[in-house]
Structure formats: C-alpha cells, structure tokens
Amino acid sequence: MLLQVENLYVKYGNIEALHGISFNVNEGEIVTLIGSNGAGKTTSLHTIMRLPPPEAPKVVSGNIRFKGQSILKTEPHDVVRNLHVALVPEGRHIFGNLSVMENLTLATYARKDSTEDIQRDLDFVFSLFPRLAERRKQRSESLSGGEQQMLAMGRALMSKCTFILLDEPSMGLAPLLVYEMFRTLKKLNEEAGMTILLVEQNANLALKFSHRGYVLDTGEILTQGTSEELMNDPIVKKAYLGG
Template identity: 50%
Template sequence: MSAAASTPLLAVRGLRAAYGKIEALKGVDIEINAGEIVALIGANGAGKSTLMMTIFGKPRARSGRIEFDGHDITGVPTHDIARLRIAQSPEGRRIFPRMSVAENLQMGADATDCSEAERAAGLERVFALFPRLKERIAQRGGTLSGGEQQMLAIGRALMSRPRLLMLDEPSLGLAPLIARQIFDAIRTLNRQDGLTVLIVEQNANHALKLAHRGYVMVNGLITLAGTGAELLQRPEIRAAYLEGGRRG
C-alpha cells in the first residue's frame, strides 16, 4: 500500500442523503487514502450502496461534503464526476445486454476523454486481467455467464482509467471459484497499479481480508472503523457477519 497522503484521496464529511422522506445516510464520515483498498460492510439496507451512489452524484447529498483530491465535489453532476476519473461498477452489473463486449468496454472509455492510445492500453489491461473477455469480444453482453458479466462490468469501469474504483457487491451471485478470480483481480490492480478501491461486499470475510481498512455501516451511520485485520477479530463483527453466515 502507498504511504497515506496528508490529504485523503476521498473524504466524506457528515453526509446525509434520502429517498423522499426516508433518510438513508444520517451523517456519514469516511476517508480513503490513495493506494488503499477500503471495505464497507453492513447488513442489507444499511445504506452502503446509497453512500456509493451519492459519492457518484445520484442521489444528491442533502447535506455534508464530499471531497476528492482536496476539491469539493458535492453536487457535481455524475458525468463530471466520471471525468474526474472516479468509476463505479454497480450492484447488479448493469451492462448493456444487446451490445457486444467490445461495445460495452467502449462505453467505459467514452466516460472520459481518452486518446486512442489510452483506449488500446486500457483494453490490453482489461484483457490481461480477464482473458475470458477477449475470447468473448464480439459476443453480446446479455449472453455471458454471471461471472463474465461481472468481469465486463469491472472492465468497463477500468476503461475510464480511474483513480478511484468503487465496486458494489462484485461477488454477489457468483460461484466461489469465480468470486476468487474477481478478488484476485482487485488485489492485482491495487498492488501492481496502485489503484485506490472502495468495495461494498456481502462477503465480509473476503472483503476484510482484501482490504487495508474497513468501515461498518448500521442504519445509515458508520459504527466501527479499523484495519481489515482488526475488524476481522472484533467479536461483534464475527457474530454478525462471519459466524452467522454472510450478510450484505
């Protein structure tokens, strides 16, 4: 991991967001330093996905502040956030099922101003991580297996050359072998490329083993924080998310 910078790459301060009258985030504070993998765990409905989506501009924050690389991006439109090289692989993958693998990846590159050389280098990187996508390059996204679709969703995000990659439930619904391949790819991106990653993951054991640091969210608030190893040893974490089975 890179040495922690004096200014976090991402800082969320007192963030509140809601869907109508339902407040999903109730004053969230997190920090992510450049070069870190940070895991966010918690039960279903805790607000994890809402936090990730609010960082990416939808829904808009009701109050609080989001800073990226020292600049306030609270209220910045999603397409402008993408141009800052923040990328998201959303829960449910949300690939374009009628478009080919190549066209899906192209959509990721189109999110930022990439040169042709950068697009070619991006494709080479994605195919090195996920050789199966190169084999399926002309195949429609909707005909891929679940694991291949997850690879495509991550690959699409990587095509924008992100400085911060946000992954929402990347192992959801995948066979254990495929899930391990996804986690291995995330580890490779961090160790070889220094990519900063925020991961929301229902498999708390894998997420905390992968992460340098983690946060626990309960009912729209951060209730615990620490290194991945520290959180794995907390009895309340083991009881809630490990010993009793996987919970989102």
C-alpha cells in the same frame, strides 16, 4: 487523503438514509464498507458518484471532498471524466444487446487521449480477463454471470479511472470465481495503483483483501479499523462474520 465523507446526512423523500456518516479513503487503499441489507452501503456509493434521484438520495447536510475539494455540485459525468472515479454497480448493468467490445468501447466516449492509449488500456483489460478477449464479438447478454462481472469491471477500467467503487462484485458468482475476482482486485491495487472502495456481502472475504473497513448499520457507522482489527472484534465477528 483522496476521499473524505464528512458528517453526511441524506434522504430518499422523507426517509433519512444516512445519519451523519464520516469516513475516508486514502490513495492506494482498498477500503470496505460492511453491514446488513439496508445499512446504507449502496446509498453511500451512489451519493459519492453524484447520481441523480431516484438512484441517489438528496444530500441534506455534510460534505464529500475529493482531493480536498467539495464535489457536491459535481455532475456524474464529470466525476468519471475529470475525477477519474468509476462505479461498478450491483447487478452489473451492462448493455446486453451490445457485444463485449461495444460495451468496452462505449466506456471511452469521454476520453480525450490517443487511440494508442485506449488500445493499451484495452490490452490491459484483456490481460486481466482473457475470457473477454475470447468473447469480444459475443452479445453481452449471453455471457455467464462471472463474465458479465468481468465486463462491468473492464468497462469501468476503460473509462481511465484511478478510483473504482465496487458494489457487491461477488453477488451471484460461484465461489471459485469470487476468489478470482478478488485476486484481480488485489492485482489492480498492488500493480496498477488502483484505489478501491468496496461494498461486499461476503464480509470475511472483503476484509481479507482490504486494508481498512467501516461497519454500517441503519445509516450509521458503528465502528472502523484496520481489516485485522475488525476481523478480531468480537461484536463484528458475531454480527457480520459468522463468529
């Protein structure tokens, strides 16, 4: 098992945001967290990444294990550098005043492998997102929303991650670009072996492209199952899938 979240309680100040949630992600899976706004989905990702407050809340009790080892005392930069986990945050948070190429290059700052390896990964990113190659010298703030999402994903991949956390990757994108983005995620999973933990407002689409899912509501996990099981669950269909 790659990631285990065990009976996790976390707080923002005096407000408890997660109430003893437990879930896991196996290597090579796409797992999705679905739920309404305020359910605790983004909080879960930020806590896994060990982001400092105010971005992530304080862990009160419980544990997060990566390959069996607790990471509660792991610094965020070590989550990226040593565990090869990367976050594509909601809102992308690219460096708009820098070029596409500069954004991608910044993501390699902690890598200790060869220039040839870095170039190979850059070529891979450009093969996934040809538009980034076309716009490599362009200031990132001038990119479209879809192109900025591609850049945020490309930046994560340039960190040499093998496990990627994605927070609302379809937000603000046209439907055609949304499907293109999810097809790219599927390709990363099937062809590159990438493990993916996904938070997505489009629950139907997220479950269609994932292996398993968990349903969160106000900081608690209501149910879990394979994507097929959740898509056929009457309660999940009515509450989250428009059924």
